[in-house]
Structures are given as structure tokens and as C-alpha cells.
Amino acid sequence: MKRLATAFAIATVFALAAQAASAQTLKAVQDRAQLVCGANGVVGGFGAPDPQGNWTGFDVDYCRAIAAAIFNDPAKVKFVPLTAQNRFTALQSGEVDVLARNTTWTMSRDTTLGLDFAAVNFYDGQGFMVRKSLKVNSALELNDAAVCVQQGTTTELNLADYFRANNMSLKTVTFATADEAVKAYDSGRCDAYTTDSSQLYSERLRLSDPNAHIVLPEIISKEPLAPAVRQGDNAWEDLVRWTHMALVDAEELGVTQRNVDDMKKSNAPDVRRLLGVEGQFGQSLNLTNDWAYQIIKAVGNYGEIFERNVGQGSPLKIARGLNALWTKGGLQYGLPVR
Amino acid sequence: MLLFPVRSRQQWVNIALQAALVVVVCGLIYAAAVNASDNLAKAGIASGFRFWNNTAGFDISQTLIDYSSSTSTFGRAFWVGLLNTLLVASLGMVLATALGFTIGIARLSRNWLVSHLAGGYVELIRNVPLLLQILFWYNAVLKSLPDLRGSIVIAGGAFLNNRGLFLPQPLFGPNFRYVAGALVLGIVATPALRIWGRRRQERTGQPPRTLYYAFGLIVLLPLVVFLAAGAPLSFSFPEAARFNIRGGVEILPEFAALLVALTIYTAAFIAEVVRAGILAVAPGQTEAAQALGLRSGGTLRLVVVPQAMRVIVPPLTSQYLNLTKNSSLAVAIGYPDLVQVFAGSVLNITGQAVEVIAITMAVYLFLSLVTSLLMNLYGRRIAIAER
Numbered sequence: 001m002k003r004l005a006t007a008f009a010i011a012t013v014f015a016l017a018a019q020a021a022s023a024q025t026l027k028a029v030q031d032r033a034q035l036v037c038g039a040n041g042v043v044g045g046f047g048a049p050d051p052q053g054n055w056t057g058f059d060v061d062y063c064r065a066i067a068a069a070i071f072n073d074p075a076k077v078k079f080v081p082l083t084a085q086n087r088f089t090a091l092q093s094g095e096v097d098v099l100a101r102n103t104t105w106t107m108s109r110d111t112t113l114g115l116d117f118a119a120v121n122f123y124d125g126q127g128f129m130v131r132k133s134l135k136v137n138s139a140l141e142l143n144d145a146a147v148c149v150q151q152g153t154t155t156e157l158n159l160a161d162y163f164r165a166n167n168m169s170l171k172t173v174t175f176a177t178a179d180e181a182v183k184a185y186d187s188g189r190c191d192a193y194t195t196d197s198s199q200l201y202s203e204r205l206r207l208s209d210p211n212a213h214i215v216l217p218e219i220i221s222k223e224p225l226a227p228a229v230r231q232g233d234n235a236w237e238d239l240v241r242w243t244h245m246a247l248v249d250a251e252e253l254g255v256t257q258r259n260v261d262d263m264k265k266s267n268a269p270d271v272r273r274l275l276g277v278e279g280q281f282g283q284s285l286n287l288t289n290d291w292a293y294q295i296i297k298a299v300g301n302y303g304e305i306f307e308r309n310v311g312q313g314s315p316l317k318i319a320r321g322l323n324a325l326w327t328k329g330g331l332q333y334g335l336p337v338r
Numbered sequence: 339m340l341l342f343p344v345r346s347r348q349q350w351v352n353i354a355l356q357a358a359l360v361v362v363v364c365g366l367i368y369a370a371a372v373n374a375s376d377n378l379a380k381a382g383i384a385s386g387f388r389f390w391n392n393t394a395g396f397d398i399s400q401t402l403i404d405y406s407s408s409t410s411t412f413g414r415a416f417w418v419g420l421l422n423t424l425l426v427a428s429l430g431m432v433l434a435t436a437l438g439f440t441i442g443i444a445r446l447s448r449n450w451l452v453s454h455l456a457g458g459y460v461e462l463i464r465n466v467p468l469l470l471q472i473l474f475w476y477n478a479v480l481k482s483l484p485d486l487r488g489s490i491v492i493a494g495g496a497f498l499n500n501r502g503l504f505l506p507q508p509l510f511g512p513n514f515r516y517v518a519g520a521l522v523l524g525i526v527a528t529p530a531l532r533i534w535g536r537r538r539q540e541r542t543g544q545p546p547r548t549l550y551y552a553f554g555l556i557v558l559l560p561l562v563v564f565l566a567a568g569a570p571l572s573f574s575f576p577e578a579a580r581f582n583i584r585g586g587v588e589i590l591p592e593f594a595a596l597l598v599a600l601t602i603y604t605a606a607f608i609a610e611v612v613r614a615g616i617l618a619v620a621p622g623q624t625e626a627a628q629a630l631g632l633r634s635g636g637t638l639r640l641v642v643v644p645q646a647m648r649v650i651v652p653p654l655t656s657q658y659l660n661l662t663k664n665s666s667l668a669v670a671i672g673y674p675d676l677v678q679v680f681a682g683s684v685l686n687i688t689g690q691a692v693e694v695i696a697i698t699m700a701v702y703l704f705l706s707l708v709t710s711l712l713m714n715l716y717g718r719r720i721a722i723a724e725r
Contacts, residue, residue, distance in 0.1 A: 085685070
């Protein structure tokens with residue numbers, strides 16, 4: 001037991017606390033009458049408070065969907081802004097119930113952190129942003145460039161891999177938060193800024209002169225973003241996963257926020273099963289049978305969430321691309337509710 | 339003849355109680371560690387120190403030893419971060435001490451302007467949080483320097499821009515070790531020279547003019563060896579390339595900003611410590627020194643400060659420890675010190691918060707203990723010997 005002897009008493013807080021009750025998240029949320037959601041706080045379009053202080057964003061709408069499923073009220077959510085450094089610790093320790101913070105689903109995060117990822121809600125990839133004045137058209141021309149990056153993200157690792165694979169030399173400047181990295185890029189400390197390409201579009205809007213910057217065409221990695229929950233609580237994981245599936249299924253079946261009340265009267269069997277008119281699927285999640293109806297009434301279907309926050313209805317104007325439905329050439333595939 | 343001191347029953351009881359307390363505390367620590375390990379395993383979180391030998395995969399902007407993102411391990415990243423911390427901390431200690439002593443003595447000057455300027459400096463710097471000062475210097479440094487295209491070219495082949503200060507890198511030829519040897523010889527011989535000079539002064543009364551001899555030993559001797567060995571030194575000059583400057587030695591603006599902020603901040607506190615120490619020396623000493631004909635420089639150097647050092651050393655130790663720990667604020671500006679590299683990047687990538695934070699805390703504890711040990715040894719050496 002040598003390695004135990006070398007673990008220091010700093011772990012006392014973790015150690016002397018009672019074992020985290022693992023399978024109780026839904027009960028704890030219901031007792032508290034509020035869902036606590038780990039969010040970004042900084043990246044517009046995904047999870048940030050607007051100037052009036054109301055949280056808006058793609059991941060924010062996911063949390064509201066979960067709250068609507070549990071409480072029939074999308075407002076019963078508290079958002080906790082987390083940095084890339086403390087996001088996993090906050091989830092592991094129980095400070096938040098679900099982490100919807102544009103987090104990439106990787107093997108090491110799945111296996112070594114005691115977390116599970118519910119479902120990929122956004123297929124993204126890493127890209128680069130540079131100044132137009134550098135006259136660079138491709139990431140392969142960035143040999144010897146200084147690149148600003150946020151610490152502790154898959155971005156940092158992919159950047160080193162990409163430059164090494166293409167025999168380019170690299171100078172990284174790492175910062176603890178995306179804010180500082182963007183500010184340093186804006187001030188000219190580095191030539192390029194790299195992060196998930198959806199965030200690049202969002203961050204570009206915050207620069208002092210958005211039109212002076214371009215996003216390079218290369219996508220150098222796979223970044224499947226997924227909400228994360230603690231391991232060991234299968235009921236809660238099912239709930240979060242099937243919230244996502246309900247959103248995608250609703251778009252496949254043509255159920256929108258506006259027509260969901262009319263769709264309840266539909267004769268199509270899969271619509272009836274989804275909206276709870278038939279079957280006991282809500283009860284199997286320990287929710288009411290109209291769980292999916294509440295979700296869609298509160299936030300709309302997947303396509304509506306996408307367009308409203310990051311798509312054509314938002315300043316980011318990101319195309320559906322990989323996030324289109326499987327029937328339209330994308331990767332979003334709703335598992336059947338039956 | 340007894341081999342161990344006779345102890346009364348009460349003393350044995352005391353020893354037994356203290357031993358029992360030690361056992362209980364160690365037992366609690368062990369139980370806490372076992373409990374933590376069990377809880378981590380139950381939650382499915384990886385634990386243990388196996389991550390040390392895994393490939394790091396990320397890049398570090400300033401590495402004093404060889405480091406590559408593809409082959410170096412997390413353990414190597416730890417050493418890189420630690421060396422960066424030690425670099426900033428040791429340079430900071432030296433510079434802050436020099437500046438602090440100057441400001442502290444200046445504050446006691448009879449010149450109204452000098453003493454009030456020093457006082458204003460101390461009051462201003464002490465009362466602004468260090469993090470704000472670091473951010474100020476970083477942003478001031480960055481904003482004021484030109485960008486790459488407009489680099490300031492300094493005579494001798496150095497570039498200055500907002501990516502850093504690029505100096506020519508010295509490349510040592512094969513015979514340079516003789517020069518290095520001569521330099522080491524000169525440095526080692528200097529204290530011996532000083533002791534010889536002092537002994538001669540005690541015997542004959544002649545003032546020890548060892549400064550000239552020391553100069554000869556440390557500067558002229560290596561220079562002579564250098565020329566004799568055929569000047570085995572060339573430089574690799576930095577050149578402006580498309581995105582960056584290639585070649586040369588790079589000094590990061592993050593490093594400069596952190597060092598400047600730490601030096602200025604700690605110097606303000608050291609100035610007050612020095613002032614307290616000097617005021618603690620009895621005024622009779624100064625009067626006696628002046629009666630002997632010493633001017634103010636000599637009084638300070640030979641009479642007052644050596645006595646003040648006894649009072650200065652303990653709080654000065656605290657300031658050194660503060661400086662070492664404050665260097666962890668580097669994380670705010672992206673300087674790759676231990677906390678930024680290890681407790682930031684490595685912690686995030688491996689997810690093993692407990693082990694990483696424990697190691698980081700242990701390292702800072704070790705550095706602090708070593709510093710205070712050395713300072714206490716020095717303090718004991720200069721303490722007043724009671725008769």
C-alpha cells in the first residue's frame with residue numbers, strides 16, 4: 001500500500017466527507033426543487049449571461065430542457081460558471097448535477113474521471129483564427145507561429161499534435177481562461193488563436209475589430225461535445241441522454257415548439273409515444289409521461305435550439321453541417337422512444 | 339555511570355502521552371489517505387501516480403531543460419514548471435533584496451525629497467494587490483511594445499517586441515571549459531582572499547583593499563584564459579522570420595512582467611523590514627561611529643547594518659517565502675511556472691486533482707522549508723554571542 005502512504009492528508013476534505021450517494025441525483029434535484037447546471041459563462045452562443053443577466057445559449061437550453069422534463073418549468077435551473085480547470089472537479093464533487101459546458105467526449109475523460117457522457121449534442125472540430133493582414137490562407141502556413149490557447153483543454157493537445165505531424169514548429173502561449181487567451185490574441189501577443197471552431201465564430205464577435213480576422217478552413221480534430229454526469233447514477237444518465245434524444249426525435253418527426261399542442265392530437269404512433277399520449281416512457285425515467293411534451297414546449301426541438309443560439313437566428317450564423325439530422329446528411333440520430 | 343538520563347515517573351508519563359498522540363495523528367492521516375483512495379476508486383476516478391510517466395502531449399512556452407510535447411512525460415513537465423518557478427523566485431529574491439535595501443535606507447535619509455519619495459513608493463505598492471500589479475505590468479509591457487513587424491532593433495543583434503526580448507545566444511566552443519574553470523576558481527578564491535585581507539588588517543592595521551584583487555580574480559583571470567584559448571565563443575543571432583524571430587535566446591514578456599511585479603512588490607515590504615532593523619540599532623552606535631570619523635556610508639556599512647541584520651533576517655525570511663508563493667500568480671498571465679504547468683495543464687488532462695495538488699503543495703512546502711532553514715542558519719551565525 002505504498003501509494004496510499006504517499007497520498008497526503010490534503011485529501012482530508014474528500015476523505016473525511018461521507019461517501020457521495022451515487023444513485024440519488026434525481027431525488028436530490030427534486031428535493032432541492034432546482035437543477036444545478038455547470039455552464040461556461042463566457043462563450044456566447046453556448047452558455048453565457050446576456051447583458052440583462054439571463055443565461056442564454058445552446059448548452060443552457062439543454063439544461064432548461066432537463067429542468068422542464070423534471071419540473072415542467074424550464075426556469076428552475078441555477079447556472080454555475082466553471083472554468084476549464086475546475087469543471088470536472090465541480091461535477092465529481094457534487095457541486096453541479098450536470099455539466100453542459102461544451103466539453104469534448106474523450107476516452108480518458110470517460111474512463112479516468114469518474115464521469116459519463118450522455119450523448120453528443122454538438123459535433124465540432126478545432127480550428128484556427130488569424131488576422132487577415134497576415135495573408136495566411138491555410139493552417140499549414142503557420143510554421144513558427146505563436147498560438148494562444150486555453151489551458152487544460154483537448155485544444156492544447158491537438159495543437160501540439162497537429163504541428164508535430166506537419167513538421168512545423170510551434171510557440172504556445174497558454175492561459176487559464178478563454179477570456180485571457182482572446183485578449184492576448186487581440187493585443188497581438190500571438191499570431192493565431194485556436195479552439196473549437198464554433199467558439200471561434202463566437203469569440204470573433206468579441207474582438208475589437210471582428211472583420212479583421214478570418215477563421216482558417218482546416219478542422220484539425222474531432223470535438224464531439226457532450227453533457228457529462230457522474231458515473232454510477234444510471235437513472236440520471238438515462239434522463240439526460242433521453243432528453244437529448246427527445247429533442248432530436250422531435251425534429252425528425254416535425255414537432256416544434258409552436259405545433260406541439262396540435263401534435264398531441266396526431267395519429268402517428270411515434271409522435272404519440274414521444275409526447276406521452278401512449279405508453280409509460282416518462283414513468284420509466286421517474287418523470288411524468290408528458291416529459292417530452294414539456295421539453296419541446298419549453299425550448300423547442302433540436303433544430304430550433306441550434307438555429308436560435310448558434311445558427312441563422314443568432315450572430316454566429318454557424319451552418320448545421322455535421323449537426324444536421326441523419327436524414328439530411330448530418331450525424332444527429334434520435335434513438336427511438338419505444 | 340548511567341547511560342541515559344534518569345527520568346522521573348512524571349517524565350515517563352509525558353513521553354508516553356506524546357508518543358500516543360503521535361500514533362493517533364499518524365493513524366488519522368493514514369485512515370484519511372485510505373478513505374480518499376477508496377472513495378476515488380468507488381467514484382471511478384483514477385488514482386495513484388501512474389500518470390507521471392505518461393506522455394504529456396502539450397507544449398510549454400519556456401523550458402529551461404529539453405522538453406518536447408511528443409516524447410516528454412508529465413514528470414518532465416513538472417520539472418520544467420519547477421525550474422521556471424525557481425528561476426523567477428531566485429531572481430526575484432536577489433533583485434527585491436537589492437531594491438528593498440536601497441528603498442529602506444533611502445526612507446531614512448535626511449534629504450526630504452528622497453525620504454518622501456521612498457515613503458510614497460512603499461505606501462503605494464504595499465496597498466495595491468499583487469495580482470493587479472502583475473496584470474498592470476503585463477498589459478503595460480504588452481501594449482507599449484511594438485508588434486513583430488515593428489520590432490525595436492538593439493545594437494548587438496537583439497530584438498525587442500511584444501513577443502519578448504530576443505538576445506543573441508552564446509555558443510560555447512570546446513575550450514570554453516577552461517574559461518569556466520578559471521571563473522569558478524576566481525569565485526571560490528574571493529572569500530579566501532577576503533579572510534586573508536581581514537587577518538592582515540587585524541595584524542597590521544592596513545585596510546584590506548581586496549576589491550581590486552577580487553576584480554582581478556573574477557574578471558581578468560577568465561578573460562586572459564579566454565584569449566589564450568582562442569576566444570571559443572560565437573553567437574547565434576536572432577533573425578526575423580515570417581511569424582516570429584528565429585534563433586537567439588528569448589525572454590518572454592510574461593517572465594519579465596512577473597519578475598518586475600514581484601520585485602517591486604516584495605521590495606516595498608523588504609524596505610520596511612530594513613527600516614525597522616536600522617531603527618532598532620541603538621543611536622549611540624551611529625554617534626560613536628561618527629565620533630571615530632566614519633562618514634554616513636561607512637557608518638551604515640560597517641557599524642549599523644551588520645547589527646541591524648539580526649533584526650532584519652527573520653522578517654526577511656517571511657518576505658522570501660511570500661515571494662516564492664506569490665510567483666504562483668503567474669497563472670494569471672500565462673507564465674509557465676509550476677502551478678500553471680502542473681496544477682493547471684497536467685491536472686486538467688489527467689483529472690487527478692488530489693495527487694497533483696498534493697504534490698504541488700508539498701513542493702512549495704519544501705521550497706519554503708529550505709529557504710527558511712538557510713536563512714535561520716545565517717541568522718544564527720550573525721546572532722549576538724552572549725558572554
